[in-house]
Amino acid sequence: MKTMVVTGGTDGMGAALVRHYLRGGEQVVVVGRSRAKFDALVAAIAAEGVPLVAERSHFHESDLSLITDCRRLLEHIRGRFERIDVLVLAASFIRQKRHVTREGHEASWALFFVSKYLLVTGLADRMVAAEQPVILNFSVPGAKVDALDFHDLELTEAFSFARSNAQQRRANELLGILATQDPNISYVTYGPKGLVKTSLAGDVGPVIKYASVLLAPLIGQAPDEAVQPLIALIADPPLGRVAYRGPKKVPLNHGTDDEFDARRLNSLVENSISGS
Structure with missing residues (x-):
């Protein structure tokens, strides 16, 4: 029996993966x-006659834009499990405007990168203990190599949704360098192909709401199909x-200083959260 951790596992593609593996x-x-x-979700699967669903499913309530919640989650997982086979990083809450958490960090950067950094690095020894460990990071691949502003990771100046998105995506590609120091670990940067029929969690404007509410149900894939x-x-x-868009493998953008940039990012993030 594999042990899996799925953030964002109560909705959309995260929930679809949870359903599949609990059924299995x-x-x-x-x-x-x-x-x-x-x-x-658990009640619906149990109603199908799937055995021992309650015993095999564990819930941890977390706001992953908060460093303290991330650390509590890590403590919880490390205290209960000696091995993690699969880590799925699918939590999402889209913000078009800059928002600062009560801990003083920019919320999108904290959720879409720092929480992933903490889980990947904090569970590294648990994943190495698995036979075929997989990290599946829902972060659309293909960001430009110069998308990351090392002097302003939380975009205190000149914030825009596009810059924030590009910054997170590039950082998550560099995170893969840190994650794969052990050659047995698979680190997949993943973006779905096209729209997926799912609810949209976030604080967004009318254009994104229109696409989510009207277009996705019409032309989007069902989550169970998309996974x-x-x-x-x-x-x-x-x-x-590696990187994938839907079923298709796509190239990662490689810079000449990727290894150095990954170590630099590691150091900057550690310094930024040391007091949180």
Whole structure:
């Protein structure tokens, strides 16, 4: 039986992966903000006659834009599990405007990168203990190599949604360098192909709301269909850093200083959260 951790596991593609693996007999730690959604998900699977669902499903309520919640989550996982086979980083809350958390960090940067950094580095020894460890990071690949502003990681100046998005995506590609120091670990940077029928969590404007509410139900894939390429990747993981859009493997953008940039990012993030 594999042990899996899925952030953003109560909705959308995260929930679809949770359903698939609970039906398949695996043990799943679901991280989210709604206990009610988790209970409904587990009850629906149990109603199908799937055995021992309650025993194999574990919920941890977290706001992953908060460093303290991330650290509590890590403590919880490390205290209960000696091995993590699969880490799925799918938590999402889209903000078009800059927002500062009560801890003083820019919320999107904290959620879409720092929380992932903490989980990847904090669970490294648990993943190395697995036979075929896989990190699946929902972060659309293909950011430009110069997208990251090392002098202003939280974009205190000249914030825009586009810059914030590019910054997070590039940082998550560099995170793969840190994650794959052990050659047995597979680190997949992943973006779905096209729209997916899912609710949109976030504070967004009318254009994005229109696309989510009107277009996605009409032309988007169902989450259970959209995760099929991910299930295949988890079953037969490629080694090292790779990137996919839907079922298609796509190239990562490689800079001449990637290794140095990854170490620099590591140092800057550690310094920025040391007091949190």
